[in-house]
Amino acid sequence: xxxxxxxxxxxxxxxxxxxxxxxxxxxxxxxxxxxxxxxxxxxxxxxxxxxxxxxxxxxxxxxxxxxxxxxxxxxxxxxxxxxxxxxxxxxxxxxxxxxxxxxxxxxxxxxxxxxxxxxxxxxxxxxxxxxxxxxxxxxxxxxxxxxxxxxxxxxxxxxxxxxxxxxxxxxxxxxxxxxxxxxxxxxxxxxxxxxxxxxxxxxxxxxxxxxxxxxxxxxxxxxxxxxxxxxxxxxxxxxxxxxxxxxxxxxxxxxxxxxxxxxxxxxxxxxxxxxxxxxxxxxxxxxxxxxxxxxxxxxxxxxxxxxxxxxxxxxxxxxxxxxxxxxxxxxxxxxxxxxxxxxxxxx
Amino acid sequence: xxxxxxxxxxxxxxxxxxxxxxxxxxxxxxxxxxxxxxxxxxxxxxxxxxxxxxxxxxxxxxxxxxxxxxxxxxxxxxxxxxxxxxxxxxxxxxxxxxxxxxxxxxxxxxxxxxxxxxxxxxxxxxxxxxxxxxxxxxxxxxxxxxxxxxxxxxxxxxxxxxxxxxxxxxxxxxxxxxxxxxxxxxxxxxxxxxxxxxxxxxxxxxxxxxxxxxxxxxxxxxxxxxxxxxxxxxxxxxxxxxxxxxxxxxxxxxxxxxxxxxxxxxxxxxxxxxxxxxxxxxxxxxxxxxxxxxxxxxxxxxxxxxxxxxxxxxxxxxxxxxxxxxxxxxxxxxxxxxxxxxxxxxx
DNA sequence: TCAATCGATTCAACCGTTAGGATGACGTTA
DNA sequence: TAACGTCATCCTAACGGTTGAATCGATTGA
Numbered sequence: 001x002x003x004x005x006x007x008x009x010x011x012x013x014x015x016x017x018x019x020x021x022x023x024x025x026x027x028x029x030x031x032x033x034x035x036x037x038x039x040x041x042x043x044x045x046x047x048x049x050x051x052x053x054x055x056x057x058x059x060x061x062x063x064x065x066x067x068x069x070x071x072x073x074x075x076x077x078x079x080x081x082x083x084x085x086x087x088x089x090x091x092x093x094x095x096x097x098x099x100x101x102x103x104x105x106x107x108x109x110x111x112x113x114x115x116x117x118x119x120x121x122x123x124x125x126x127x128x129x130x131x132x133x134x135x136x137x138x139x140x141x142x143x144x145x146x147x148x149x150x151x152x153x154x155x156x157x158x159x160x161x162x163x164x165x166x167x168x169x170x171x172x173x174x175x176x177x178x179x180x181x182x183x184x185x186x187x188x189x190x191x192x193x194x195x196x197x198x199x200x201x202x203x204x205x206x207x208x209x210x211x212x213x214x215x216x217x218x219x220x221x222x223x224x225x226x227x228x229x230x231x232x233x234x235x236x237x238x239x240x241x242x243x244x245x246x247x248x249x250x251x252x253x254x255x256x257x258x259x260x261x262x263x264x265x266x267x268x269x270x271x272x273x274x275x276x277x278x279x280x281x282x283x284x285x286x287x288x289x290x291x292x293x294x295x296x297x298x299x300x301x302x303x304x305x306x307x308x309x310x311x312x313x314x315x316x317x318x319x320x321x322x323x324x325x326x327x328x329x330x331x332x333x334x335x336x337x338x339x340x341x342x343x344x345x346x347x
Numbered sequence: 348x349x350x351x352x353x354x355x356x357x358x359x360x361x362x363x364x365x366x367x368x369x370x371x372x373x374x375x376x377x378x379x380x381x382x383x384x385x386x387x388x389x390x391x392x393x394x395x396x397x398x399x400x401x402x403x404x405x406x407x408x409x410x411x412x413x414x415x416x417x418x419x420x421x422x423x424x425x426x427x428x429x430x431x432x433x434x435x436x437x438x439x440x441x442x443x444x445x446x447x448x449x450x451x452x453x454x455x456x457x458x459x460x461x462x463x464x465x466x467x468x469x470x471x472x473x474x475x476x477x478x479x480x481x482x483x484x485x486x487x488x489x490x491x492x493x494x495x496x497x498x499x500x501x502x503x504x505x506x507x508x509x510x511x512x513x514x515x516x517x518x519x520x521x522x523x524x525x526x527x528x529x530x531x532x533x534x535x536x537x538x539x540x541x542x543x544x545x546x547x548x549x550x551x552x553x554x555x556x557x558x559x560x561x562x563x564x565x566x567x568x569x570x571x572x573x574x575x576x577x578x579x580x581x582x583x584x585x586x587x588x589x590x591x592x593x594x595x596x597x598x599x600x601x602x603x604x605x606x607x608x609x610x611x612x613x614x615x616x617x618x619x620x621x622x623x624x625x626x627x628x629x630x631x632x633x634x635x636x637x638x639x640x641x642x643x644x645x646x647x648x649x650x651x652x653x654x655x656x657x658x659x660x661x662x663x664x665x666x667x668x669x670x671x672x673x674x675x676x677x678x679x680x681x682x683x684x685x686x687x688x689x690x691x692x693x694x
Numbered sequence: 695t696c697a698a699t700c701g702a703t704t705c706a707a708c709c710g711t712t713a714g715g716a717t718g719a720c721g722t723t724a
Numbered sequence: 725t726a727a728c729g730t731c732a733t734c735c736t737a738a739c740g741g742t743t744g745a746a747t748c749g750a751t752t753g754a
Contacts, residue, residue: 005467005495007740018704023742033702050467054405055740058709063401068452083636086433093454102470105415105452107440121397123449148352263640289430293610295642354710365734370712380732402710405739698753705746710739717734724727 091309175209194257237264438656522556541604584611
């Protein structure tokens with residue numbers, strides 16, 4: 001009997017109704033009577049029928065699929081994808097599945113002409129963008145896509161005049177919490193490692209949280225204590241800390257804009273024989289899985305990736321359905337570990 | 348001019364040929380003359396035309412898409428996906444992109460009825476399966492899919508009578524290399540943490556590599572030194588090591604079947620005041636990114652995820668094209684770090 | 695009793711490609 | 725000059741659903 005795959009016509013023949021009724025019944029259209037619907041559904045799973053996604057999509061002009069674009073700095077090593085984004089990836093995947101959408105994955109270089117892949121191919125109904133990096137690099141591509149009606153949400157900071165919508169965690173509050181915590185520990189001169197320009201909006205806001213906390217404590221941020229780390233990699237963190245040391249400005253704490261930067265910084269400190277946390281307290285941002293396994297374990301800011309993934313997906317789906325949406329800031333949580341126990345000379 | 352999206356008919360009108368010629372020209376069919384092909388292609392990218400994937404797929408009955416299924420133990424925490432598989436994910440994604448295929452992601456519970464999603468929906472041309480875990484749990488589902496003509500490759504050990512094809516690294520050789528290395532360091536009693544039953548074939552082979560190395564050194568494996576760790580998680584590793592301690596059998600080295608298990612074991616050792624590597628040498632398997640950041644850095648076996656991803660994808664594509672393929676074993680490399688420097692009491 | 699009404703179902707067009715066979719112009723050969 | 729093969733292109737039928745409009749039998753109100 002199962003010569004090929006079952007089509008809706010097969011079900012129609014089997015139940016003695018027309019194919020269009022089958023189609024309607026299976027999608028729970030109110031236009032078909034309860035009784036025939038039941039019969040049709042029974043026949044459908046007796047024949048092990050599945051709607052052909054391609055046919056369905058072609059006719060209804062949407063794909064039931066979301067695309068996830070993960071941007072990386074072009075210099076980043078293939079094997080070391082930022083663990084934070086991998087974690088996001090997991091939660092996004094799950095969120096999509098729960099909502100009946102498929103997820104198309106793709107890693108992109110910022111430079112690549114990726115928008116063409118999603119322009120009119122109808123591969124995806126919407127796009128989720130993930131990745132730190134210079135926002136300007138994809139701004140106009142996003143704009144083009146938006147003009148064609150492609151919806152997108154981006155993980156990251158809220159920006160003026162953006163062609164898309166962003167969902168992000170409260171980077172400002174996170175930065176503030178970290179800096180306040182370091183000051184609480186008795187640190188007086190807290191360095192900031194991470195780009196403080198507006199090209200990396202997340203880092204920018206973390207930086208502002210940091211300066212706000214200093215201000216609250218009556219301290220003016222010393223520009224000499226801020227070092228650019230253009231990308232979120234261990235190497236960038238290592239270099240940034242070396243730069244800081246070269247400047248010969250005293251510091252007793254380091255707030256790295258990401259955990260990976262913090263890891264690099266800690267390695268540089270170790271290489272210079274500087275003890276963490278006894279001489280210098282260190283804190284990061286992201287709470288990637290390896291943060292708790294470092295030596296000493298890293299104080300950082302936890303971003304709720306599960307909530308983040310769900311929010312991204314839900315927001316995108318709302319956009320696609322043309323429902324009103326708004327930019328959202330997700331709460332963060334300070335996770336204190338040993339790397340920041342500055343006063344612990346006795347412990 | 349651009350009222351909606353451009354179709355092949357628009358190009359046909361513009362260039363004064365029939366739509367079918369357009370279709371052929373764009374796919375470089377030898378049936379159209381060089382000159383018209385050029386004209387058509389020019390018009391195509393002037394109109395910013397993209398073939399509609401859905402229409403194309405529907406007609407040609409394939410999807411240009413591969414699906415990646417990542418299996419997790421049902422107990423695993425949402426946020427802690429095995430980093431090794433995440434790394435594989437990255438390389439698979441890239442390999443697909445390079446070959447012009449899209450990648451559909453999906454995380455699955457072993458128990459879920461996932462095969463239905465891919466049965467006749469034509470969502471994907473083939474499936475890549477990733478994940479440690481009890482193979483028997485998905486064996487029959489694979490069999491069903493295979494019967495319907497769905498191709499699949501699996502990352503893992505080669506097994507008898509499997510309905511799919513597997514690509515895996517040489518777990519036996521890796522296990523042997525680790526054990527030999529530990530013996531080289533002067534260890535006499537090497538424990539093995541990880542399921543040694545055939546339900547977890549990768550672990551099984553690593554275990555056999557381990558016993559082979561012992562044998563070569565004239566040592567008979569002591570069953571008391573083998574502890575099951577049913578899943579590849581830190582917690583399982585912690586528990587396994589505690590079990591080992593309860594047995595009160597002496598040991599001076601631990602070979603964990605995966606890095607995550609090793610991490611858990613190291614934490615348990617630390618909790619019991621046992622020094623690594625001075626009192627007990629530790630080694631893992633996988634070389635996940637955090638392995639080098641542990642304290643002490645973890646000796647482990649590096650699996651070439653880039654090669655692995657490419658091989659998986661290429662093999663699957665060969666299967667889809669009905670080309671002959673064969674199971675392959677990928678080489679592994681021992682990565683020695685401090686955790687196994689057993690003789691380093693002086694260093 | 696007849697037309698209007700209503701729910702349930704069928705008809706048929708359409709989504710944008712692909713691909714096999716037909717067409718027609720042109721040059722070659724008997 | 726008629727028959728024939730070639731080459732480039734065109735015609736047309738799918739592919740498997742979705743959806744607005746048409747149909748049909750049965751009920752209802754006048």
